[in-house]
Amino acid sequence: MKIAGYNKLDKPNGNESQTIMSDLIPPPIRVGAVSYLNSKPLIEDLEELADNAELMLDYPSLLADDLAAGRIDVGLIPSIEVIRSSEYEIISNACIATQGPVLSVKMYSRVPLGQIRRLALDMGSRTSATLVRIMLAEQYGVYPEVEPLPIEQAIESSSADAILLIGDRAIHAPEASFVATWDLGEEWLRWTGLPFVFAMWAVRRDQDTGLLESALCRARDKGVTLLGEIARREAPKLGIDESVAESYLKNNLSFYLGPAECCGLRLFQDLAIKTGLAPEGVPLVFRNCISAG
Numbered sequence: 001m002k003i004a005g006y007n008k009l010d011k012p013n014g015n016e017s018q019t020i021m022s023d024l025i026p027p028p029i030r031v032g033a034v035s036y037l038n039s040k041p042l043i044e045d046l047e048e049l050a051d052n053a054e055l056m057l058d059y060p061s062l063l064a065d066d067l068a069a070g071r072i073d074v075g076l077i078p079s080i081e082v083i084r085s086s087e088y089e090i091i092s093n094a095c096i097a098t099q100g101p102v103l104s105v106k107m108y109s110r111v112p113l114g115q116i117r118r119l120a121l122d123m124g125s126r127t128s129a130t131l132v133r134i135m136l137a138e139q140y141g142v143y144p145e146v147e148p149l150p151i152e153q154a155i156e157s158s159s160a161d162a163i164l165l166i167g168d169r170a171i172h173a174p175e176a177s178f179v180a181t182w183d184l185g186e187e188w189l190r191w192t193g194l195p196f197v198f199a200m201w202a203v204r205r206d207q208d209t210g211l212l213e214s215a216l217c218r219a220r221d222k223g224v225t226l227l228g229e230i231a232r233r234e235a236p237k238l239g240i241d242e243s244v245a246e247s248y249l250k251n252n253l254s255f256y257l258g259p260a261e262c263c264g265l266r267l268f269q270d271l272a273i274k275t276g277l278a279p280e281g282v283p284l285v286f287r288n289c290i291s292a293g
């Protein structure tokens with residue numbers, strides 16, 4: 001982590017200068033990003049671009065808990081968390097979105113979709129865990145009992161009728177065969193004609209973020225020019241082919257929150273409210289008036 005300029009101060013008198021320095025050095029902004037491949041293009045060189053940011057990585061649901069509890073100041077959190085809380089503002093137009101098949105958010109069903117009674121939800125997820133319930137309710141009139149699928153547990157460990165998986169592990173095809181498989185990005189586009197936003201950078205309203213917003217945009221702008229390189233670097237760690245990783249980053253995901261993405265986000269909010277999975281009256285607030293579309 002870099003701390004601008006202050007390290008260059010002379011130290012004339014031991015303790016005295018320490019007091020001066022600690023008065024001058026602002027505390028770092030604690031930034032939490034998703035630990036999956038899909039977030040790498042958003043954090044390329046972020047710590048260098050944001051002078052005072054301290055980056056940590058975790059699963060999306062845990063980042064949401066960290067932001068709510070004040071353990072981080074800015075988080076790449078599931079979009080449903082922003083829809084559920086008036087405490088947050090969206091900072092920057094960098095996000096994780098898709099317009100069509102997303103590859104890494106899948107529901108595998110052992111029974112025909114209309115017969116799903118028990119649904120296991122990847123504990124890393126909040127957005128997709130809500131989206132799949134909305135789609136089952138609205139399209140099939142199905143309201144399954146839900147249960148958690150711990151992050152470290154494989155699909156085979158669950159006896160649920162259907163299982164939702166997200167993130168890197170969802171990129172691997174499962175060994176078992178299923179009666180039906182949903183790619184949630186693909187189904188959302190087919191249903192609504194809109195992109196879907198899975199995660200956004202969010203900040204608590206009272207949190208000063210200085211110049212972080214522009215650093216988040218610049219990190220993303222740099223990341224999207226390096227998708228091939230990121231894929232080559234990250235694919236071996238995940239046990240997937242470089243070509244799969246590259247195609248995932250280039251063709252399945254998008255990293256810009258534009259007008260169409262905002263329409264998708266608002267429709268997701270309306271549907272979450274209608275299904276009783278989000279409260280009414282939560283405004284989507286964009287820090288620094290970035291267009292909400």
Ligand SMILES: C=C(O[C@@H]1C=C(C(=O)O)C=C[C@H]1O)C(=O)O
Binds near residue numbers: 034124
């Ligand atoms: C596309 C994805 O987007 C993610 C899905 C999320 C969710 O379901 O809550 C949250 C953050 C993103 O990492 C994925 O993880 O596969």
